Amino acid sequence: MYRVIGLMSGTSLDGVDAALIETDGGLWITPVAGAEQPYSKAERARLQAAVDAALKWKFEGPEPAEFADAETALTEAHARAVEGVIAAAGLTAGDIDLVGFHGQTVLHRAPNTERKGATRQIGDGEALARQLGIDVVYDLRSADVAAGGHGAPLATLYHDALFKRDKLDGPVAVLNLGGVANVSWLGEGDPVAFDTGPASGLLDAWCEETIGETCDRNGALAARGTVDESALSTLMAHPYFALTPPKSLDRWDFSLDPVRGLSPEDGAATLTAFTAQTVADAISGMGQPQRILATGGGRKNPVMTAAIAERLGHAVEPVEAVNWNGDLMEAQAFAWLAVRSLKGLPLSLPSTTGVPVPVTGGRLAKAA
Template structure:
């Protein structure tokens, strides 16, 4: 068993989460300290500029210069690793690995015979040099090269937790980040996973556009509005929903255009209903779970959670109900995945990403002597 620190910076660009666990890449022997660094306004602006440059590039021609954004990631992630080590009462030499997801700036799913493309920026070598610890990074590229979606990757960690805690199956775990994805766990079958559609991404973008705020705190804006049936129907016509899983999304694949004619509250209510109904439709394809656990920032939105329950007929529960750490779950997942990379164990399966065979994806950077 090794002490490993996992790091996750999501598409919301709000900050980076870090979590320490002790694991061999199969069982989790200990859940250690966790922390979060909220990006400053200047850091967020640099990262958003990298996303904007990536969207304009779209994998055509010369890749943009991401060095400024990678410097922000190295500095913020490295400082957070040090903070978690201090909080744990450990020293850097006690930490075997750091699992460094980096920042997704562009993701294009496979289309027909064409493999997908994905780009997570983050200088693993620089982070290894800063922390003095081996860093596992670039988790998604090998999966994409093998014909997979490159996402979701936390699925096998969800399965490991559920098995270790002996949770009753079938079970659905819904991650409500910028994009929503579902993990489906059933007896005597491999885990299944795919992106279901937007989660907080469109709601956040709406709040930023209309109110200059980062998100709809506690769903208060949506709670004051009414769902517009025509706008919701237009949103549901997006071609993504006709695709057969496995499938994945970029946060920026969807537009606010169908709700632009609505008032602030009605737009928020309609976008929240859109997330709830697309999650419900995805789970309905898989079966009837005995329980639905929700992780990610969206679980803090009571309006979204209520709408999901109404749409699914099973009220989702925050993962804290089973003792999981919802604010740290993805960071834990990348710590666990880092241990699997070091052990040569699969990090994705055909049933979780559509990759052609079980794949161990990731690269290891060692500190310079």
Template sequence: MKRVIGLMSGTSLDGIDAALIETDGVRIAAFGPGETVPYTREDRAILQAAVDAALDWQFTGPAPDFRRAEAVLTDRHAEAAERVAAAAGLDLDAVELVGFHGQTVLHRAPSGGSSGQTLQIGDGAKLASRLGVDVVHDFRTADMLAGGQGAPLAPLYHRALADHAGLDGAIAVLNLGGVANVTWMAPGRDPVAFDTGPANGLIDAWCARHTGEAFDRDGALAASGRVHEATLDDLLQHPFLALAPPKSLDRWDFTLEPVRNLAAPDGAATLTAFTARSVADAITRLGRPDRLLVTGGGRLNPTLMRMLGEHLGVAAEPVEAVGWRGDLLEAEAFAWLAVRVERGLPTSLPSTTGARHAVSGGRISRV
């Protein structure tokens, strides 16, 4: 068993999730402290500028200069790791490994027989040097080189959590971040996983544009509006939704264009319904789960959770219902995956990303 810190920064650019666990990359022995460290307004602006530059670039021609964003990102992740170690009462030399996801600035799924491309910025070598701890990073590239989607990568950790908690039956674990992805677990089968469509990304962008808030707190704006059914039908025609899994997307593959003429409450209601419907339609194609466990920021939106339950006919439960930590689950996942990379164990399977074979994906920067 190793003491490992996992670090995750999602596409919402709201902050860094950091968590300590003890694991051998198969079993989970203990859950240590964790926390979410928000980005400052200045940091977020720098990171958003990097995302904007990447969206303009689209992997064509010379890459933008991401050095400023990468330096800020790496420094903030170092500080988050230091805080978690201190909260555990540990010196950093007692931490044996760090899993560093980095910040996704651009993701292009495989298409037409061509491999996809993905870019997570973050300096693993610099982070290892500052912390004095070996760092595992660049988790997604190897999977994409093997023909996979490069995402989602948490499903094998979801299975480890389910085993740890003694869960049985058909379990769907739904992550509602900027993008929604689901892990479907049934007895005797490898987990199946894929991105279902937007989660909070469009809702957050709508709120930022119309209210100045970063998200729809408590789902209140959506609850005060009316779903515009014709617009919802238009949204549901997006070609991504018709694709069979495995599939992945970039947060920016969907836009606010279809709702541009709606009032703020109605736009929020319609986008929230779109997330719920696209998720429910995707899960229904797999079957009806015995339990739907929801992680990510979307689980804190009661309007979205209610709509999910209505469309699926199964109560949407926050993962805290089974003792998991919804704010830290992805950080924990990259801690667990880091140990698997070090041991050469699979971090993705054909059933979770569509790779041609099981892949142990990641690079290790040694101290």
């Protein structure tokens, strides 16, 4: 049994989620505490500069200098997040066995028939371990990608562990509405997972570009708009949707170009409809679930979840309906995965990332 803190910084670049759980890396999972550490405007700007540089780099040539600068800021912010959740739990660093450090994805390239995939998460696991005085498991995706997998989604085995721990009736679709949307299909043999398309990522970028806000809070902007069917058709014509799972995306694989020229309200409505339609297509292609449980920031957007439910003819419930924590789900997952890494247990399966055989992963940075 390990007392472990998991850390997650999503593509929205809004901050670090930190979750403390007790777990054996199997079905014993007890949440203890959690905390959210927002990025300052300066930190967010440094991270965005790294993402912008990565989009130009495209895994070709030397890594951009912006990575090192952003990595320093990122690692320091994660250290504060760990210290915050330790304090919230009334513990000390000596009470923590391990930290699972996802880092920040700055670029992801899915594999295809001609080449292996590539993925880059910045974050200095060695520096974090030294600063905290706690062992850190980091670089959790690279082994899967090197073995021929997509390296994503990685939270699915954690979803499956919660599903089995709580003895839920299946099949259940766990829908993660982050920057990118992905689904975990549970309860029919090995779990199946894949990215369905954008969730909040495009919508967030649209809001920032058009109204200077980081997101469409409560779907208010989309609610005032009208879907532009021509723009939606253009978005839906993306070749990604013709691919069969397993498959994965980078947040920036899609462009705002089809909605440029629309009003802020109509653009938001169209992008929300795009997310809803691609999620609905993905889930209906899997079958008829007993329940659809939504996690991630998008579950708090009632316009988005209602649009998904309408297209599926099926209720979309927040994961809180089964007493899971949708704000800390991914952070908890990386805590759990860190323990599995330490034990040499699989982090991914052929059915979740397309890797040829189940693989473990992660690198261990010792505190001293």
